[in-house]
Amino acid sequence: MELHSITLRAMLMRMRHPFTTSLGTEWDKYFILVEARDKEGRSGWGESVASREPYYNEETVSTNWSIMKEFLIPLIWAHKISHPQEIGAIFRHIRRNNMAKAALDGALWDLYAKRQGLSLSRLLGGEKKEIEVGISIGIQETAEKMVEQVEKYVEEGYRRIKVKIQPGDDIPVVAAIRRRFPDIRLMVDANSAYTLADLDHLAQLDQFNLMMIEQPLAHDDIIDHATFQKRVKTPICLDESIHSREDARKAIELGSCKIINIKIGRVGGLGESKAIHDLCQEKGIPVWCGGMCESGIGRGHNVAITTLSGFTLPGDTAASSRYWVQDLIDPEVMVEKGLITVPQAPGIGYDPVARRIDECTLYSEAFRP
Numbered sequence: 310m311e312l313h314s315i316t317l318r319a320m321l322m323r324m325r326h327p328f329t330t331s332l333g334t335e336w337d338k339y340f341i342l343v344e345a346r347d348k349e350g351r352s353g354w355g356e357s358v359a360s361r362e363p364y365y366n367e368e369t370v371s372t373n374w375s376i377m378k379e380f381l382i383p384l385i386w387a388h389k390i391s392h393p394q395e396i397g398a399i400f401r402h403i404r405r406n407n408m409a410k411a412a413l414d415g416a417l418w419d420l421y422a423k424r425q426g427l428s429l430s431r432l433l434g435g436e437k438k439e440i441e442v443g444i445s446i447g448i449q450e451t452a453e454k455m456v457e458q459v460e461k462y463v464e465e466g467y468r469r470i471k472v473k474i475q476p477g478d479d480i481p482v483v484a485a486i487r488r489r490f491p492d493i494r495l496m497v498d499a500n501s502a503y504t505l506a507d508l509d510h511l512a513q514l515d516q517f518n519l520m521m522i523e524q525p526l527a528h529d530d531i532i533d534h535a536t537f538q539k540r541v542k543t544p545i546c547l548d549e550s551i552h553s554r555e556d557a558r559k560a561i562e563l564g565s566c567k568i569i570n571i572k573i574g575r576v577g578g579l580g581e582s583k584a585i586h587d588l589c590q591e592k593g594i595p596v597w598c599g600g601m602c603e604s605g606i607g608r609g610h611n612v613a614i615t616t617l618s619g620f621t622l623p624g625d626t627a628a629s630s631r632y633w634v635q636d637l638i639d640p641e642v643m644v645e646k647g648l649i650t651v652p653q654a655p656g657i658g659y660d661p662v663a664r665r666i667d668e669c670t671l672y673s674e675a676f677r678p
């Protein structure tokens with residue numbers, strides 16, 4: 310693949326509604342968009358899911374920008390890349406910075422798929438023509454407001470509901486949802502808001518027949534999660550703790566979880582996502598695709614990876630309209646009765662809209678080999 314340039318854009322998109330988790334509230338979306346262009350003028354697109362602040366993990370928009378500029382983009386220029394599957398190895402000696410790596414990796418996979426005339430889904434080996442999706446609902450001021458939100462998304466047809474919890478906003482909220490909806494597929498995500506001292510309290514969640522409890526304990530833990538998993542019958546799902554296939558292998562061996570949330574950004578790209586998927590499939594661990602409130606570009610990548618057969622649980626890739634008045638892509642990601650029809654056009658299959666991208670660009674920088 311002979312590249313002409315890589316352009317980074319710092320983007321700002323206003324969110325329809327603020328999104329609150331135990332980590333804080335997001336009011337708008339500040340992120341990096343990557344465009345990799347080949348000599349024939351085709352473009353591949355990727356998105357970094359690092360945020361303004363290092364709360365979800367240690368990465369931010371500014372650390373991603375400098376890691377890409379100083380280290381990752383020069384590594385791309387220094388290698389002849391014939392298939393994007395090679396990128397993982399090219400970046401390997403740069404520790405972590407997975408969201409920066411994944412953004413460049415994603416742009417190169419999209420570009421490669423377009424050059425081959427293949428959808429990204431097919432290139433990755435995905436088979437599904439449609440994917441089942443759920444939604445992630447942020448913490449609300451009251452349990453009643455949470456029930457209203459759940460009602461809205463159940464009516465829209467989402468295939469499972471995930472609600473954010475934190476100490477003080479947990480058991481009564483879940484109880485209120487269950488009273489109103491005894492049978493929906495329901496799960497909770499704590500974003501590491503609890504410790505081992507909360508185990509008795511958290512064990513009360515077992516009475517609600519939840520699909521899973523996502524990342525209840527520390528972001529860097531797999532030991533205490535194993536202790537907790539022994540204590541509860543509800544499956545534990547790891548998100549923040551899993552950065553690689555190796556992390557997944559160790560967590561599975563220890564019994565730290567029964568389900569894994571795969572986020573392409575958190576694990577450093579599509580190659581590593583696929584490796585975790587393959588391992589989990591071999592070990593009988595169901596996986597699903599997490600979300601980071603992505604624009605349409607990141608959503609497109611999420612849709613493509615979800616078509617792999619081991620993604621047996623609905624993910625967090627909701628419709629574009631869940632966060633955006635107007636997305637960056639055409640057509641937007643649409644969800645009907647909880648299903649997304651997988652686009653068959655080359656690459657991610659959703660076209661970036663140049664005017665919309667320009668409107669949201671704060672600043673940009675182009676790099677040439």
Ligand SMILES: O=C(O)CCC(=O)C1=CC=C[C@@H](O)C1C(=O)O
Nearest residue numbers: 330365445599600601602603625
């Ligand atoms: O709608 C989405 O994209 C999923 C939103 C979501 O749940 C999350 C977004 C960003 C950071 C985290 O709090 C998080 C998650 O933990 O899964």
Ligand SMILES: [Mg+2]
Nearest residue numbers: 498523524548
């Ligand atoms: Mg999570």
